[in-house]
Amino acid sequence: MVLKKRLNFGFSGYQIPVIPKAPRSARKRRPCKKLDDQICAFELLAAVAGKLLLESESSASSNAGAPVGKDEFADCRATIKREQMEDDKALDQGSCVESAYIPEAADQEQNFKNVSSKPYHTENKSFLESASTIIGSNSLTNDWSEVKTESCKEVNADAKLQIKVEGGSPYLDDPCDIRIMEGTQKQLDDDSKQTELSVANACSVKAPIEKNVNNSALINSDSSVQLPLYRDPIPCASFVKSRNHVKLGVRDDDDNYFGGYRRSTKIRTFKPTSHIAYRRIRKMLTSRHWKVAPKLKDYDGMKSFYRKRKNMRGDERRRLEILSKRMKFCHHSFAVAYDQEASCESISNKPEKGIKGDIITSLAVPPKGAVVSASVRNHHQKDPKVKFSIKSFKVPELYIEVPETETVGSLKRTVMEAVTAILGSGLRVGVVLQGKKVRDDNRTLQQVGISQNGNLDTLGFTLEPGFTKVPLSLSPKDDTPASASYITDQELSRHPPSAILGLGPPSALSYPPKTKLDKHDENNHELEMLPMNPIDQSADEAVPDSKALAVVPPVNAEALAVVPVYHKNKHSELSQRRTRRPFSVAEVEALVEAVEQLGTGRWRDVKTRAFDNADHRTYVDLKDKWKTLVHTASIASQQRRGEPVPQELLDRVLAAHAYWSQHQAKQHAKQLVDARVQNNVAT
């Protein structure tokens, strides 16, 4: 008993980072509404951005550069309706950034929810070009000619979008984060897997929301809205210290989306981009298409996919889930929202005292860029933590083809496949600091200069396709863009207007995404990124806009088109290698502690005792780790790599190893003796 207690004590020392999750009950309760005509997701007309930029420019200047405060997003709910508007006009009305994401693609209990309920009409016709999110189309140009989806037809050429704000910010000038959600009402399969696409529109709505704003807004006080596309801080109303747990976009249900992640949100700063830049983005956005070959028959395959998913290792599944939750897909971008607050709590499990030195930045999004906001906060600990909030990434639009005769449900599934394909293609994350890619995954944040005092404003993350080479003919060319980095105009122009992505069996979609989006380590491992793209040539190259916190990788169609390759791959099925997750010192300590007590032959027990909550650590992992630890401890410290393990721990490792080796030897000897005795007795 004593032993047990001791052990438990030791274990408690290591708390596996808990991935915040909304209570199941909450997640379950998502009413599912039907949105026949609003089929997939909607697309926010980036056009509107122009105006916003201008507006934000003026208002932002005052607060530029300074941390604006925290939490609070204006809760503007919006629904998009069909309504047509001209681009230019839209431009003048405001801007919106949309993104759709699949919150719980993996979560079976998820129900779809249609957020819109009591829409208010906005005066301005903030033009939201509707489109099934993932169904790529030239939303910006309002050219739907290429969309060959039944559903899309509905929202066809004349489609207009109207923003309706429900319970918006009292501060009319505040940009609002408008989130539009909708989902399929049908379950994807027996497992009740459902896909939900939602469009989050971050809109700066000045005139727009003006009228129908319901002051009941969740943003009672400090509200800050973020304009994903801009850099400068946009002062929003008052910023108080109170940290309300403001919900984003949706009320109750919002928690279902961000619940765990966003129990509180923080204010980010934004800088307006130039009009020109905007145009450029716009242009760029309209230039790519994804085509997803409809494979409706594969629906069954999807089932099996999900079934398999179900059998996935916990950590893998979790990764997928997390990613799904955090990626807001839209045809041009998806956002990864990560609540630093929540993460902090989940990580440290300790109540935070005051938060000082909060640095929050969010920089302009270069074309194809990711909106990232990062903050560093001093936890008043020896080991200050750096938290990053990656607001959004951009992904290429998807192009889907679905026969007109297909059902909406089919369309949704197809979209689901497409999205899953992206996830499954094995995205990689890159880190760009001061314009240069940080490739050494083993360096600490401190070493690379990412600290509360440093370089956060020059920090960027990139999303890169897991594969650079497109083996099949799917690849238009081998001019696969360099993985990360700022996309230059040249690059843009160089990209083919569209690429075809043929989706294959869903089975290939089951790869857990490789991004580290769910990295919630307590060890400052947030930056521990996946290996950079092997073919990446932009490595260590200066990135044009080093200021951009978010640099988006050319996660383009070509690169992503590689997904189908998997189908041909024999090993494609769920054989994706797990992402590397280096043991933290804390984990090592817990491991050592456990092994000291239990010995080296009871990994199951070690796992149960010390890592029971660490789903991503199997007992085999622990065993392997111990193996490497023993090795590490026996070599010169010079030869050791990765996060240095305290010599003290290594000593314990050797000691324990020696002890248990001997112990084991004794056991064996004893057994042998016993056996002999037995034999002798027998004979």
Place this chain on the structure above:
DNA sequence: GTTAGGG
């Protein structure tokens, strides 16, 4: 399902 050990 666990262990142990090579890859």
Place this chain on the structure above:
DNA sequence: CCCTAAC
């Protein structure tokens, strides 16, 4: 980390 032989 993966894979597998051997419990």
